[in-house]
Amino acid sequence: MRVVVAGATGVVGRQAVPLLAAAGHEVVALSRRPGPQRAAGVRTVTVDALDREALAAAVREAAPDAVVHLLTAIPATVDPRKVARDFALTNRLRTEAARTLAEAAKDAGGARFLAQGLAYAYDPAPGAADEDAPFWRRPPKPWAASLEALETLERITAQADGLVLRFGHLYGPGTAFGRDGSGIGQIRARRMPVVGDGSGAFSFTHTRDAATAVVAALAHPEVTGALNIVDDEPALLRDWLPGVAALLGAPAPRKVPTVMARLAAGAWGVAYMTRLRAADNSRAKRALDWAPRHPSWREGFAAELGGRPA
Structure with missing residues (x-):
């Protein structure tokens, strides 16, 4: 299968491209800047994803059987008080670029369309959300534009009979929660606190x-809609944050009242720490015959950072 991967040099793309090539696919890796994708079966094409004509031409020239949208532009460090600014470019990639890619996939004879979504946009409620749960009905105002972009991405993908892979909080090389990431740096320096009762529920990937x-999704073209791609063990902030700090040999995180946190981190920062809902991966396991190599954040972070699981 010939597969176009948009966002091939991103944190997921860098992992996906060699795996796709190893599985026997011919990969056309799209990125804004030339990347180190030199594996057998991989051809790199440099293109601006927001240049509609250039992006469509790159896909058309590739004549793919599948198009994978992994484009994001999230800063290495996100300011929770300015999340609308920090996610503005990613929002465009989730809407404008997604529309171009989906149309190009259709023009390529109905190529399979996959897109990267989020598994932590669900409306706050008890328990882990399955894919039928609604997205956040009344999100904090700073995150409203990002949520609207995600909903648009899901509509575009549905219209293309494609599949959204809703990833959880990403960790691993190149992410904020990678060995040298900004989030890990904040935990080491004791600058990431447990806010309020630490009741935000996280699903990691x-x-x-x-x-x-x-x-796996390319091997199952019959699967459409959306799937949660997360690990097996949702974790409350008050559990995973001290656990990761212990792995790092860092001091235990501070505890900060919600009122004080709102002054420092704004409405979205507080909601992120106290109101997020975790996601359930049961449907993805069944539909894709897939399972995470790291079923728990505990052993996953231990493998990534070194140390013993919390």
Whole structure:
């Protein structure tokens, strides 16, 4: 199968491209800047994803059997008080670029269309959300534009009879929660606190597990809609944050009242720490015959950072 991967040099793309090539696919790797994709069976094409004509031409020239949208432009460090600014470019990639890629896939004879979504946009409620749960009905205002972009991405993908892979909080090489990432740096320096009762529920996804889900999704063209690609063990902030700090040999995180946190991190920062809902991966396991190599954040972070699981 010839597969176009848009966002081939991103944190998931860097993992997915060699896995796709190893699985026997011919990969056309699209990126804004030339990347180190020199594996057998991989051809790199440099293109601006927001240049509609150039992007469509790159896909058309590739004549793919599948198009994989992994484009994001999230800064290495996100300011929770300016999340609308920090996600503005990613929002365009989730809407404008997604539309171009989906149309190009259709023009290529109905190529399979896969897109990277989020598994932590669900409306706050008890328990882990399955894919039928609604997205956040009344999101914090700073995150409203990002949520709207995600909903647009899902509509575009549905219209293309494609599949959205809803990834959880990514960790692994190149991410904020990678060995040298900004989030890990904040934990080491005790600058990431437990806010309020630390009740935000997180579902994590290692970047390699995200990549193996991409490969699995191409092997199951009958699967459409959306699937949660997350690990097996949702974790409350008050549990995983001290656990990761212990792995690092860092001091235990501070505890900060919600009122104080709102002054420092704004409405979205507080909601992120206290109101997120975890996701359930049962449907993805059944539909794709997929399972995470790291079923728990505990052993996954231990493998990534060194140390013993919390």
